[in-house]
Amino acid sequence: MRILIIGGTRFVGRHITEAALAAGHDVSLLHRGRTGPDLFPEAEHLLADRDTGLAVLDGREWDATIDVSAYLPSQIEALAGSVSTGRYVFVSTTAVYAPGQRPGFTEDSPLAELDGDGPVPDTVTGETYGPLKVLCERTAIERFGPGTLVVRPTYVIGPYDYTGRFTYWVNRLARGGEVLAPGDPSAPIQVIDGRDMAAWTVAMAGRGDGGTFHAVSPPPPFTFGDMLERIAAEVAPPGTTLTWVDTDFLHAAGQDGRSLPLWGEGGDTSINTADPSAARAAGLDPRPFGQSVREIRASEADFSVETTVTPAREAEILAAWHAR
Structure with a gap:
């Protein structure tokens, strides 16, 4: 099968x-x-910026197109006017859902919408990200037809994760000692190994299967506390402890979801309780959580991002928490 991948070199x-x-x-x-740019010499590389012109696609045909880099409906409109493809796959997000979802919510649950009737914004922010992805999904189905496949992942983990969100916790727990654990341990969380989502997405494209699916794991209930404890069980040395520090204290200390990744900061985390049963029935088969943790540790042990809390600052916050 001939597959065109829009944005196929990052994560x-x-x-x-x-x-x-x-x-x-x-x-x-x-x-x-x-x-x-030097990855995948066995693939054809078509160099273009989707926002400035897609003439490189003229006169070409593909059996399937998988799009991982559309954030604005205008980008999908432009692609639909330029590509000849048998089927279209859009990688979306569970951030498309409105707040206040019930645990185990399904793909037909209420979606997030932009406020007001003004023009569609062309800037992606924390507030517009989900609603713009909703518009992307609708545009994809309108332009490419009802056979469009929409994949809604939660937090994607695995090798090549430039965000370092999940990787931070793997590497931090592998260092051991007293670990600052942020917020509410009962807050829900879901992840999906990018390798498992990718293999399933390609298989779905190959079969021509359409529809909308949650690419998430594990099924709810699964909490932030569960996640840290299960990571610790795989990589932490003996004597490692988790100290849970509440959200208000952390905010007062200048911490947020960038310095302590995947922490919901006390906000609505109900979108992290999606039901994966439809995707599972269609063949999604995530590897065991512990296997992902071990493989990430093996491949990403030296990876870090500048925004995460430093060991020195973590120790200061923990000392202040104990002294309060």
Whole structure:
């Protein structure tokens, strides 16, 4: 099968490209050439910026197009006017849902909408990210037809994760000692290994299956406390302890979801309770959580991002918490 991947060299896109090549497909990558330009010499590389012109697609046809880099409905409109493809796959997000979801909510649950009747914003922010993805999904189905496949992942984990969110916790717990655990341990969380999502997405594209699916794991209930404890069980040395520090204290100490990743900061985390049964029935088979943790530790032990809390600052916050 001939597959066009829009943005196939970074994190999720890279996993999808690897899965497509491993399955023996003929792969073309449309990207700007800024990230991983030397990756995948066996694939065709089409260098273009989707926001400034897609003439490189003229006269070409693909059996399937997998899009991992659309954040605005205008980007999908432009692609639909430029590409000839048998089927279209859009990688969306569980952030499309409105707040206040019930645990185990399904794919037909209420979606987030933009406020007001003004023009569609062309800037992605924390407030517009989910509603704009909703519009992207609707545009995809309108332009590419009801056979469109929409994949809604939660937090994606695994190798190549440039965000370092989940990787931070793997590496922090592997260091051991007293670990600052933020907020409410009962807050829900879900993740999906990018390799598992990628293999399933490529298989779905190959079968021509459409519809909307949650690419999430584990099924609820699964909490932030569960996550840290299960990571610790895989990588933490003896004597490692978790000290839970409440949200108000952390905010007063200048901490947020960038310094302590995946922490909900006391906000609505109900979107982290999605029901994965439809995707499971369609073949999504996530590897065991502990396996992901061990493999991330093996491949990303030296990875860090500048925004996460430093060991010295973590120790200061813990000392202040104990002294309060």
